[in-house]
Amino acid sequence: MATLQASPSEVTASNLRGQKLPNWAPWAIGLGSIVISGLIFGLTGDSFNKARFAVLAALLFVVILTATSFAVEGRRQAVDRLFTTFVYSAFVLAVAPLFSIIYYTLSQGIGVIDGGFLSRSMFTISEDSFGGGAYHAIMGTLIVTAIAAVFAVPIGVLTAVYLVEYGDGKRFAKAVSFFVDVMTGIPSIVAGLFIFTFWLLTLGFQKSGFAGALSLVILMLPVIVRSTEEILRLVPHELREASYALGVPKWKTITKIVLPTAFSGIVTGVMLAIARAMGETAPLLLLVGVQAKISFDPFNGPMSTLPTFIYSQLGSAAGNPDAPGTARAWGAAVTLIAIIMIFNLLARFVGRFTRARG
Structure with missing residues (x-):
């Protein structure tokens, strides 16, 4: 009985791709990082601060995602995910002040705007x-x-x-x-x-x-x-x-x-x-x-x-x-x-x- 064998190109492509994390994994890790940050704040009795909470959750997300990717996908994919995360983080840091200014200004001044004011x-x-x-x-x-x-x-x-x-x-x-x-x-x-x-x-x-x-x-x-x-x-x-x-x-x-x-x-x-x-x-x-x-x-x-x-x-x-x-x-x-x-x-x-x- 003849046996089916994969061609060298298929084997090479499979080896290059390797194992991949599912698409929902980064979202799950992000949610888990938020939960862990909340537990840390609760167990240490530290006063809740939005900025510190966001920084802690972001650091946990980067560390956990990189470690998980390194264990499952290998070093090359883990490094790629790490720098991709840095790019998205830089984007968030760039637009966060803009959205903060717009949100705070609207929250303070939108109630004043009416026909008489204009x-x-x-x-x-x-x-x-x-x-x-x-x-x-x-x-x-x-x-x-x-x-x-x-x-x-x-x-x-x-x-x-x-x-x-x-x-x-x-x-x-x-x-x-x-x-x-x-x-x-x-x-x-x-x-x-x-x-x-x-x-x-x-x-x-x-x-x-x-x-x-x-x-x-x-x-x-x-x-x-x-x-x-x-x-x-x-x-x-x-x-x-x-x-x-x-x-x-x-x-x-x-x-x-x-x-x-x-x-x-x-x-x-x-x-x-x-x-x-x-x-x-x-x-x-x-x-x-x-x-x-x-x-x-x-x-x-x-x-x-x-x-x-x-x-x-x-x-x-x-x-x-x-x-x-x-x-x-x-x-x-x-x-x-x-x-x-x-x-x-x-x-x-x-x-x-x-x-x-x-």
């Missing part, structure tokens, strides 16, 4: 009394950021186009790139002081939303230039060469081929710059000031923005967590996060449905 200003409302709203600060933030974007976006995009399409090997392009790098590291207060000295002290203008927008332009430019530059460099050179081969001039190739292809990435970079500008406080305190009533004129007099509104309300609360100013500050923080999130969602929507399709 439609009223602080005009005639005492800082020590409840009531009022952040409508004037919301409009001020939108106006100042819009003015800054009107200046920063075309200048930043055109600068990136020059660096990528025209500036290869040129000294002026290298100088521009160097100063863009320098501007990336400029603190926001320095940009505010520069505009304060030039616009207010030297030229004699008063505090206004336009002055604050000029400082935001300085902060937005390097973000737009660098992000747009990287996106333009990702556009395949074959597209440019095909356009040139058809006799299309360079300027039309850039406007009709390169920029539409990179449009979604450019929009993402612009939104990153706008998000940074919306959250700036120091230059706006210097240049825009604080206003209790609604002002739609960015060229005359102070304007209130959400960051300065938060600052002033916390200052009026004097550290009292139950003060009306503290509640309004948390409500304004939630409103600012919501506005930035809405703008980012709109940018993704626009980038998705306007990108070049092959």
Whole structure:
């Protein structure tokens, strides 16, 4: 009777794969690590602390999973699982502060948000009394950021186009790139002081939303230039060469081929710059000031923005967590996060449905 024998390739593949832990094993080990951590806290009588509990459970999970994998799957697979766990742990550590900030801000400020808060200003409302709203600060933030974007976006995009399409090997392009790098590291207060000295002290203008927008332009430019530059460099050179081969001039190739292809990435970079500008406080305190009533004129007099509104309300609360100013500050923080999130969602929507399709 003939016997069936496995081919050498099948034997080799089986040996390489070896034994594998079932898919549910990491979940079971994770649950067991949580239970063991709880027992340790209970037996030692240590006071429960969420951070220490999470650290202990994570360490137990890594040790138990690695030891189990080493015993069942072998050294190679155990090392692979260990470093995979480190990668996922690094991801969790990176996003945990973000989710913590969002959760805490929402828990503190969501109860303040209502129709009155979004439609009223602080005009005639005492800082020590409840009531009022952040409508004037919301409009001020939108106006100042819009003015800054009107200046920063075309200048930043055109600068990136020059660096990528025209500036290869040129000294002026290298100088521009160097100063863009320098501007990336400029603190926001320095940009505010520069505009304060030039616009207010030297030229004699008063505090206004336009002055604050000029400082935001300085902060937005390097973000737009660098992000747009990287996106333009990702556009395949074959597209440019095909356009040139058809006799299309360079300027039309850039406007009709390169920029539409990179449009979604450019929009993402612009939104990153706008998000940074919306959250700036120091230059706006210097240049825009604080206003209790609604002002739609960015060229005359102070304007209130959400960051300065938060600052002033916390200052009026004097550290009292139950003060009306503290509640309004948390409500304004939630409103600012919501506005930035809405703008980012709109940018993704626009980038998705306007990108070049092959």
